Structure formats: structure tokens, C-alpha cells
Amino acid sequence: MSDRTLQGLSRRERQIMDVLYRLGEAGAAEVAARLPDSPAYNTVRVLLSILERKGVAKHRRDGARYVYAPVVPVHRAKRAAASHLLATFFRGSPGAAIVTLLDVARGSLSPAELKEIEALIAKAKSEEARR
Numbered sequence: 001m002s003d004r005t006l007q008g009l010s011r012r013e014r015q016i017m018d019v020l021y022r023l024g025e026a027g028a029a030e031v032a033a034r035l036p037d038s039p040a041y042n043t044v045r046v047l048l049s050i051l052e053r054k055g056v057a058k059h060r061r062d063g064a065r066y067v068y069a070p071v072v073p074v075h076r077a078k079r080a081a082a083s084h085l086l087a088t089f090f091r092g093s094p095g096a097a098i099v100t101l102l103d104v105a106r107g108s109l110s111p112a113e114l115k116e117i118e119a120l121i122a123k124a125k126s127e128e129a130r131r
Helices: 011-023 028-033 042-055 074-090 094-105 113-129
Strands: 056-064 063-068
Touching: 011 028, 011 042, 011 056, 011 063, 011 074, 028 042, 042 056, 042 063, 042 074, 074 094
Parallel strands: none
Antiparallel strands: 056 063
16 A cells, blocks of 8 residues: 555545544544544444545454554654645645744744754755765
8 A cells, every 4th residue: 555545535534544543543433532523423434444445544353343543654654644745735845844844833842852953954964965
């Protein structure tokens, strides 16, 4: 399954996957309780089945209920989401996205986070200089 599968989800399917990533795994009732606009339980069950057929979710039995979890590891889901965000809103420019994220986060970054960002920028500069 490709990361494009994650990008091809409907709004509600993405919301369900967001819940599964946040919780790690959940039953249909837990998912329904955490979704906006309170969809019907049966609607969530059908959508979870669709997500399973699409290969982005899986289930296991826990007694009488099914517990669902994401199939795509979180690091791949993050990359797919970032790629989609870059293509959709930033014309593929990581620099523009970073500037926007820093602007949004202004005043809320810890000294440790700022140090980590500085180190990543320094590493990128040194790698670029070697090319």
C-alpha cells in the first residue's frame, strides 16, 4: 500500500484515522464519541470497514467487539500528510512551510525545541555546502 492511499481518504475517513492514530486502537463506539458532528455508531462501523478494505486500518477481536488500529506506521502517515500539505498549500516548498510553522509557533517553542531546530538547519546547511 502506498502513502497515496492515505491522501485519497474522504474527510470523515481522515477524521476516523486521526482518532485511531491518537488512541493507537479503538472500537467503533470510542471512535464515534471522538468525532465531530456525532455520526451514528453504524456509520462509523461501515466507515471502519471501508478503511479496512482500503488497507489503512485493521481490526482484532476483543471479546464481542472489534478493535481497530492504523496499518500505516505513524512515521509514514506523518510523511504522507506533510507531502500533501506541501503540495496543496506551499507549492512543494519546504522552506515556505517551515517559515509558516515557525510563525504560527512563535512564542510557544521551548529552548530545547529551538536548539533542535537550529541544529537541523545547521546540518542542512553543511550538507548543502558539501554538494
